[in-house]
Amino acid sequence: NVTYGWWVGNSVVTNKSSRFIGSHVAHTGLIAFTAGANTLWELARFNPDIPMGHQGMVSIPHLASLGIGFDQAGAWTGQDVAFIGIFHLICSFVYALAGLLHSVVFSEDTQNSSGLFADDRPEHRQAARFKLEWDNPDNQTFILGHHLVFFGVANIWFVEWARVHGIYDPAIEAIRQVNYNLDLTQIWNHQFDFIQIDSLEDVMGGHAFLAFFQIGGGAFHIATKQIGTYTKFKGAGLLSAEAVLSWSLAGIG
Numbered sequence: 001n002v003t004y005g006w007w008v009g010n011s012v013v014t015n016k017s018s019r020f021i022g023s024h025v026a027h028t029g030l031i032a033f034t035a036g037a038n039t040l041w042e043l044a045r046f047n048p049d050i051p052m053g054h055q056g057m058v059s060i061p062h063l064a065s066l067g068i069g070f071d072q073a074g075a076w077t078g079q080d081v082a083f084i085g086i087f088h089l090i091c092s093f094v095y096a097l098a099g100l101l102h103s104v105v106f107s108e109d110t111q112n113s114s115g116l117f118a119d120d121r122p123e124h125r126q127a128a129r130f131k132l133e134w135d136n137p138d139n140q141t142f143i144l145g146h147h148l149v150f151f152g153v154a155n156i157w158f159v160e161w162a163r164v165h166g167i168y169d170p171a172i173e174a175i176r177q178v179n180y181n182l183d184l185t186q187i188w189n190h191q192f193d194f195i196q197i198d199s200l201e202d203v204m205g206g207h208a209f210l211a212f213f214q215i216g217g218g219a220f221h222i223a224t225k226q227i228g229t230y231t232k233f234k235g236a237g238l239l240s241a242e243a244v245l246s247w248s249l250a251g252i253g
Contacts, residue, residue: 017131022102029095035059036088043085048076059085067166067175074174138225145221152215155207162204169200180204 039059046052052061060081063069069081130146133139159180161167166177181201187209190197197203 016108018102018106018108022099022106025095025102026099029092029099032088032095033092036085036092039063039081039085039088043078043081046076065168066161067168070168070175072166072175074168141221141225145218145223148214148218148221150218152211152213152218155211155214159204159208159211162200167200171198178204180208182208184209 042055042057042060045055046057046060047055052064060069063081063084068084069076069078071077129139130143131139162178163180164177166175168174169176169178178200181199182205183202186202187206190202190206194206197206
């Protein structure tokens with residue numbers, strides 16, 4: 001009973017959850033390949049005597065903001081830049097293989113009992129819980145919860161990286177370690193003027209709060225079922241509403 005128009009890209013994978021996973025893994029592989037290839041291309045032509053902005057750089061400036069490729073004084077060393085580029089290329093090949101397996105080898109539907117690796121074993125029944133069903137609110141909140149947990153873990157990684165390794169501080173033009181300032185009053189006051197924040201400690205504090213908020217919200221969505229009366233409007237807006245909330249909280253940093 002598919003009602004999507006032909007122009008809806010994911011309509012071709014309706015009731016084909018494994019194919020849906022394969023297409024998204026393939027997109028992830030393309031992103032990883034682009035990041036790795038572009039990093040190596042920029043590294044091959046980078047001239048440390050010329051500002052990066054004058055060389056059309058994209059990847060290396062992002063690595064520099066994380067304190068990668070430069071020493072504590074901000075001088076170019078190139079350390080770990082090539083490794084990160086190659087690592088992204090290797091990951092892209094792994095993603096490509098996973099995309100091919102889901103698109104060609106594995107069963108089309110994770111809930112289908114036929115096809116390779118699609119039987120009634122407990123681990124496969126568990127995987128079937130992640131099949132997206134728009135008319136099942138409990139399924140949506142279950143999947144959403146796992147996404148929020150992963151977002152929270154990513155924020156923890158960023159905060160800990162800044163605390164242990166350090167990130168680039170444009171105010172002193174050097175790399176320094178930044179401890180997060182988990183001041184809830186500051187976080188609340190900066191929710192509408194986050195562009196004016198000039199303290200990296202406040203930036204890390206916003207990300208630390210976001211990590212706590214997302215992991216807590218994710219655990220809540222995983223452990224509980226849909227609250228209140230379910231409607232099509234509510235279901236269609238569930239993921240987008242959470243995405244807007246996540247980006248709004250990210251703006252605190």
